[in-house]
Amino acid sequence: MRLIIREDPKAVAYYTANYVRQRINEFKPTRKRPFVMGLPTGSTPVEVYWHLVDFYKQGILSFKNVITFSMDEYVGLPRSHPESYCSFMHRHLYDHIDLKPENIYMLDGNAEDLAAECQRYEECIKDVGGIELFLGGIGPDGHIAFNEPGSSLESVTRVKTLAYETVLANARFFGGDVNKVPKLALTVGVGTVRAAREVLLIITGAHKAVALAKCIEEGVNHMWTVSVVQLHPSAMVVCDEDATLELHVKTVRYFKSIEQVQEQLIGRQNIGLKGSISKLSGANANHQPDAPQPEAGKQISDDESSSDESSAEDTKITSTVAPPASSRSDAHGVRSNGALTSAATAGNPF
Ligand SMILES: N[C@@H]1[C@@H](O)[C@H](O)[C@@H](COP(=O)(O)O)O[C@@H]1O
Numbered sequence: 001m002r003l004i005i006r007e008d009p010k011a012v013a014y015y016t017a018n019y020v021r022q023r024i025n026e027f028k029p030t031r032k033r034p035f036v037m038g039l040p041t042g043s044t045p046v047e048v049y050w051h052l053v054d055f056y057k058q059g060i061l062s063f064k065n066v067i068t069f070s071m072d073e074y075v076g077l078p079r080s081h082p083e084s085y086c087s088f089m090h091r092h093l094y095d096h097i098d099l100k101p102e103n104i105y106m107l108d109g110n111a112e113d114l115a116a117e118c119q120r121y122e123e124c125i126k127d128v129g130g131i132e133l134f135l136g137g138i139g140p141d142g143h144i145a146f147n148e149p150g151s152s153l154e155s156v157t158r159v160k161t162l163a164y165e166t167v168l169a170n171a172r173f174f175g176g177d178v179n180k181v182p183k184l185a186l187t188v189g190v191g192t193v194r195a196a197r198e199v200l201l202i203i204t205g206a207h208k209a210v211a212l213a214k215c216i217e218e219g220v221n222h223m224w225t226v227s228v229v230q231l232h233p234s235a236m237v238v239c240d241e242d243a244t245l246e247l248h249v250k251t252v253r254y255f256k257s258i259e260q261v262q263e264q265l266i267g268r269q270n271i272g273l274k275g276s277i278s279k280l281s282g283a284n285a286n287h288q289p290d291a292p293q294p295e296a297g298k299q300i301s302d303d304e305s306s307s308d309e310s311s312a313e314d315t316k317i318t319s320t321v322a323p324p325a326s327s328r329s330d331a332h333g334v335r336s337n338g339a340l341t342s343a344a345t346a347g348n349p350f
Helices: 009-027 046-058 085-092 114-127 164-174 190-194 206-217 225-231 249-283
Strands: 002-006 035-039 066-070 072-074 133-136 158-161 184-187 199-203 235-240
Touching: 002 009, 002 249, 009 035, 009 046, 009 133, 009 199, 009 235, 046 085, 066 085, 066 114, 072 085, 114 158, 114 184, 190 225, 199 206, 199 225, 206 225, 206 235, 225 235
Parallel strands: 002 235, 035 066, 035 133, 133 199, 199 235
Antiparallel strands: 072 184, 158 184
16 A cells, blocks of 8 residues: 655645546546446545646546446435535536536435445446545544444445444534435445556545554454455555654654655656656746656647547647636635645655
8 A cells, every 4th residue: 555645635635636636547448448437426536626626727628438437326315406416526527528418427325226226236347347546534433435343354335324423523514414415425435446447545634643643553343444445456545644643653654754755766767758757847937846857748639530549649748838727716615826736756656
């Protein structure tokens, strides 16, 4: 498992968004070989989504051949309700990018037969070849998606009763009224997340420090379902300093040292590329060191007339001037002033 520690939630969001961008672009998705993602809700990923939207608007990321699966959905909440996870995903991401409607998969919390709906979802995931990258957040009780403490680590998509702690935590989205929070949800299982080829979790805030410590330093345990990432061959947690408060100092130092060693290695490899990299970053007003360097400045233009089989050929390097991100805030209280603050160093993964 990799643990990437950044100063604050903004830097975590920026790192994560750049990582996602890099993964999608390196995958070179096509219609027949799409990039399949699992995506979370919650306040933590909101700023990641804003960055992804900005990347799309800058022309350096396309979702044309991306398929998405939402992690979960409340039962009984109308899809049009502002706090349904369907509304959330449209508001923060789907309505602003070139993702095709037929490539958006969501659980229907109003389905007549909820068990059949969950089974359908698992089959849809299999039909598209499984999930390439599962992006996730966690609750303060260490739940991943809505896999509350005690969930089977082999579980697949199903109906779950929300833990009282989760109802309390999510009441902030329902005017602080716990009675308005649905008590049931449909959620992908712990096993569904494990089956993804890569898992990336974002964990921020002191209120999640105990969960992060359980996840990193203690054993795999169904009471902290996030700990299952220990069993995953390709898992990464991106957290902020506050979330590390319950970790041992030596744990934090060790994971930071991994990044430092890697930066030194990359630094050496990049010596020959330095001229072209600085040229690219100079042309991109929003360029930040956390961005995957070789891609900076590329603008992807979508050429529908060319073969869908080779998005590498579809990709044209054109203008490189990036418009500044606009200033935004939302109901979840997350604010972006457009200056894409990032961590001080590049974080190309091992
Ligand atoms: N079902 C979602 C989870 O998928 C999410 O990880 C969690 C964290 O929310 P936040 O990021 O707001 O802390 O919220 C809900 O419980």
